[in-house]
Amino acid sequence: MPSMAGFQARIIAVLGKGGAGKTVFSALLARVILDAGLGPLLLVDADPTGGLAYAVGADMKKTMGEVRERVIRDAANQDIAGEAIAQSIDWLVLESLQEMGDYSLLAMGRTDSRGCFCPVNTLLRVAIEKLAVGFRFVILDAEAGIEQVNRQVVRKVDIPVVITDGSVRGLKAAGLVAQLLDKHELSGSGYLVLNRASKISGEMPENLELIGRIPEDQNVQEYDSDGISLLDLPEKSPALTAVEDMLIGKLRETSAR
Numbered sequence: 116m117p118s119m120a121g122f123q124a125r126i127i128a129v130l131g132k133g134g135a136g137k138t139v140f141s142a143l144l145a146r147v148i149l150d151a152g153l154g155p156l157l158l159v160d161a162d163p164t165g166g167l168a169y170a171v172g173a174d175m176k177k178t179m180g181e182v183r184e185r186v187i188r189d190a191a192n193q194d195i196a197g198e199a200i201a202q203s204i205d206w207l208v209l210e211s212l213q214e215m216g217d218y219s220l221l222a223m224g225r226t227d228s229r230g231c232f233c234p235v236n237t238l239l240r241v242a243i244e245k246l247a248v249g250f251r252f253v254i255l256d257a258e259a260g261i262e263q264v265n266r267q268v269v270r271k272v273d274i275p276v277v278i279t280d281g282s283v284r285g286l287k288a289a290g291l292v293a294q295l296l297d298k299h300e301l302s303g304s305g306y307l308v309l310n311r312a313s314k315i316s317g318e319m320p321e322n323l324e325l326i327g328r329i330p331e332d333q334n335v336q337e338y339d340s341d342g343i344s345l346l347d348l349p350e351k352s353p354a355l356t357a358v359e360d361m362l363i364g365k366l367r368e369t370s371a372r
């Protein structure tokens with residue numbers, strides 16, 4: 116984490132149904148932010164099986180889930196409680212944070228032990244709250260569906276972005292996410308992005324502002340399938356240009372506040 120605290124990160128959560136393009140969008144957005152010099156940037160991979168971490172060429176070696184397992188083992192051995200657990204959350208967050216040069220990465224990972232210690236989704240929320248002062252932007256690539264919206268992982272989110280295709284089912288799922296965001300009073304600030312939507316067959320969700328469309332992009336498809344970092348996409352890749360066009364103005368505006 117950059118040593119100079121004092122930012123209050125704008126937290127962007129990327130949501131939507133399975134396969135909609137959340138991870139691709141998150142990586143493209145990361146590239147746009149880095150190219151524009153709008154760091155320090157924290158990427159959060161909240162997909163337990165790993166999404167964004169792989170898409171930007173990192174790995175899942177050091178996840179919060181794994182470090183949590185370690186804390187639970189230690190707590191069982193030493194009868195740790197209360198304050199010590201709180202301290203170990205700080206330790207856990209720093210221990211799981213990976214410095215990647217241009218950006219930092221926090222991967223949620225998965226965990227098997229139940230234990231009395233926070234569930235990993237709660238941990239993730241606490242971690243983001245703690246880290247927010249060290250970064251200008253946080254991009255959270257969420258797990259598919261609505262679980263993390265329900266569990267309030269996104270409670271502190273400033274900008275929810277829902278990704279969808281143009282299908283009836285895709286748009287229904289986006290509508291459901293929008294409804295849940297409403298409950299957290301977040302939908303008013305939410306954006307909708309159409310990915311690979313050649314036509315719109317369903318009803319557009321209310322309360323989300325449609326900010327743009329990402330075309331099918333052969334570079335994205337090839338890089339992703341070959342495991343090459345999407346941060347290294349050629350500058351003129353149509354999907355990258357699309358994300359830049361739809362968000363660069365908004366990012367500059369919000370980071371200047």
Ligand SMILES: Nc1ncnc2c1ncn2[C@@H]1O[C@H](COP(=O)(O)OP(=O)(O)OP(=O)(O)O)[C@@H](O)[C@H]1O
Nearest residue numbers: 133134135136137138139259330331332335336339
């Ligand atoms: N605009 C695009 N052009 C080409 N390929 C794309 C595009 N968007 C997504 N893809 C491809 O579609 C697949 C699904 O995208 P992605 O992994 O980003 O979806 P996701 O919403 O993160 O899925 P999951 O819910 O499983 O995490 C990937 O193989 C990705 O490379």
Ligand SMILES: [Mg+2]
Nearest residue numbers: 137138162166
């Ligand atoms: Mg994904």
